[in-house]
Amino acid sequence: MGTGAAAHVPAVRPERRTRATSADRSTGSVTQKEEAVTLTPPPTSPTATARPALLRRDGVWVIIALALCLISAVGAFFVQTNGATVAVKDLRWETASGIEMSALLYKPDSATATAKAPAVVVSHGWWNNREMQDANYVELAKRGYVVVSIDMYGHGDSGPLPLGKEADAGTGMYDAVKLVAQLPYVDHSRIGVTGHSNGARAANFSLMIDNTAKSPLIAAALLVDNEGFYTDLKDPKKYVNNYGSRDVGIVADQYDEFFFRSYDATGRELTPPREFIHTPNAQSFLEFGRNPSGAQRTAATYYTSTVDGRDAFRVIYTPAQTHPWGPFSKQTTEYTIDFFQRAFGAPDPIAAGSQTWQWKELFNAVGLVGFGIFLVAFAKLLLATRPFAALRATGPLELRANTRRGLFWFWGALVVSALFSAWSYIALSQWSAIQGVVFNAVPTWIPQGAPFFIGLWSAINGVFAIIVMTVSYLLFGRKNGQDLRAVGILPGWRRFFHGIGLGAVVVIAAFSIVFVVDYFFTTDFRLWVLAVKAFTPDKIGIALLYLPLFLIYFFANSVAINGFNRFTIREKEWVNTALLAVFNALAPAILVLVQYWTFFATGDLIPGFGGIFSIWLFPVIVILAAAAVITRKIYRATNNPYIGGFIMAATVTMISVSNTLTVAS
Incomplete structure (x- = not known):
């Protein structure tokens, strides 16, 4: 300091x-x-x-x-509950990983056992906590989604993270997904995940775990301010579609301090984050894992393909902002709303630009x-x-x-x-x-x-x-x-x-x-x-x-x-x-x-x-x-x-x- x-x-x-x-x-004396x-x-x-x-x-x-x-307190409460129409529960439970997890559950009144709602598990980044996702849980819950905002293992009120175990259970995100899949008022075919920075990394870990599940749970994922998995996890020279038939998007800030650069074989940087959309990684992602040679796909455009008999889409957004601004960006929040409304629809459709979370801030x-x-x-x-x-x-x-x-x-x-x-x-x-x-x-x-x-x-x-x-x-x-x-x-x-x-x-x-x-x-x-x-x-x-x-x-x-x-x-x-x-x-x-x-x-x-x-x-x-x-x-x-x-x-x-x-x- x-x-x-x-x-x-x-x-x-x-x-x-x-x-x-x-x-x-x-005399000029200083005597007083x-x-x-x-x-x-x-x-x-x-x-x-x-x-x-x-x-x-x-x-x-x-x-x-x-x-x-x-x-x-009163003002923030009424904003985050959409005028007391969304119930907020402070959850604590011991997960299958043996670690206590903390999360906030946002349940709209419209979500019932007979009118099941889509659900989204959201996560903060490294060195943060569950309240850092308030833009997402305020706006998604207001539109009728069930939202669970987690404290990743080691963060906030969750139990300490065992050293070197970040990938296990997606640092807690996948354990939260399994909890959401048991809620009686959630449509289990419409469960999504999103996270900022290390929260996006947790989403990636969770997706790879979900790939091995007998009955996959995650149908859509938005990765905010962190890289996707573009190549084979065992052969980094081979481009593949790691996300299958899910709807997946990436928010790649043009001034991200950590990610979205490309390098040559010696480690020398070739392109800065603001040029990410033109890189082979970005183009292969938008091409559903195909070889990106000659591809010229653009940002903020939804590209659709049929994968395993299901129509899925890919999209990359490139806002001109920095990495830490992501959770507090009206633009990124608009992308998040639009992404999940396209993936799942919304029980209460509201224009993505109509946002009230700033009042909570x-x-x-x-x-x-x-x-x-x-x-x-x-x-x-x-x-x-x-x-x-x-x-x-x-x-x-x-x-x-x-x-x-x-x-x-x-x-x-x-x-x-x-x-x-x-x-x-x-x-x-x-x-x-x-x-x-x-x-x-x-x-x-x-x-x-x-x-x-x-x-x-x-x-x-x-x-x-x-x-x-x-x-x-x-x-x-x-x-x-x-x-x-x-x-x-x-x-x-x-x-x-x-x-x-x-x-x-x-x-x-x-x-x-x-x-x-x-x-x-x-x-x-x-x-x-x-x-x-x-x-x-x-x-x-x-x-x-x-x-x-x-x-x-x-x-x-x-x-x-x-x-x-x-x-x-x-x-x-x-x-x-x-x-x-x-x-x-x-x-x-x-x-x-x-x-x-x-x-x-x-x-x-x-x-x-x-x-x-x-x-x-x-x-x-x-x-x-x-x-x-x-x-x-x-x-x-x-x-x-x-x-x-x-x-x-x-x-x-x-x-x-x-x-x-x-x-x-």
Whole structure:
């Protein structure tokens, strides 16, 4: 994570108004005479008159936060249930593979034992969860399909994935297909599968398993943002039709970070993703496995052939979008709707372009905002209660404009920290020694590779921030009167752990809201790839493994932002806060911008900077910008940078371990 806020300027002083005498002015002396001193109440608790005012003000913000969370839950619920005409069930069951599977079942009221409906099993991609398919399950269920959205093995609330067993039961998808085939309100001749990225890979695995079944179950498959199986699985030089008489389609993004390239015998890339439709693989697929020599079939066209006495079709869509945008693309969702309506028909036909899932995304985002507000408002509200009253700052700190030399340290440290953050991220992504751990390719005691990578990068940047702050203090701050105790950097152990206790209560309360929303409405709070969701108890133990890494960063980051860099710019503190928020997220934002600028301009990613590493930065950008604001607001009320740092570290850790892949040890 970026440490753009790791500049260090002692611009904060305890409140005291002073003026220089005329003699002092004439001689240029820095001697000042005290004009007035503001008396403050004892630090043990707010005054009797202040406490009700604090309760009212912060209580209002807590109510606003809870209202936003409720609006989010109710709104998202009514969108995903199509006005309460689709029943939603949270499924947990032990499959034939011996692993517990988690899934969401969407059953329209129109699907009954006497009016059986077609069904589609949908799957997210690698390092995601079942809620990432909400565009598909909202739109398909609204049109009368029974939809099951799975947590693939190792993801979300499903059991851990045994290492090297991804292909078994299609990482869980085929086990879900077998469950769907037993439902009394499903037309067993019209069962389809679709998935994004690794979910498409799971669909491919499931189709190959289904090929060996005595009574095949899958009639149609749409592979989103992953390759099809174009050649014989034992002889890659021989084109074959691996999908038989099923209807099959592929969504091949023109700017896919991982797939749809062609290579020569030496491994040199011949064509980028945007030229995929012209490759032999694509043409053979559209030709039902025949030799593609001379074929010139086009994208978004349905090609039909009779296979084993049944008319089947093939289609390839090539939207101009990136890989992670697939699950949130109106265009891809339209392709999915059109594909299954052609394959199975629809009990309630609705034009593919008529979509409402975006409203669910909006409501989910409203809840995410409410969640963030709650972290701050509830923390401040607790300061007005007896157990935590001693943590409230007893008086405001006077903020002064910085000096020219101070601004030099401020801007210099911002730039240096941002550069180090970007460099360290790229260097870590290229460190071959940890690749096996990060991608869960080798046996290890680390159950989740992605959070480990982000946590390790965070800790490295946290240590660097501490080094920069130390240098700043020794060379500049100490000589200019910086008081580490006055600005809360050295609060004392008792006050430090008291603050950690407050932070723990806030985090527990915030996630309790998430669990209540999940229980009553089967929704959560999210924006694209940033998701705050309910989790299974095992995630708490996993989170404790990574929490120290995130604590190093967020403690250092909060100290840098609030203890070293809080001063006015143009006589306004909010300008200071805004700058720190921007620089906090600047390094990952630049890496993403440069990566995709290069991709769009050339058709290829930056050499040596893998696409997954830039995708992992999307939520980081939002989190780091928010961290500057959240920790600043809590610091202003407590004069303690560690409370906000702990709240951010614990929250981010739980978000990370709840939205990734877990492998069995």
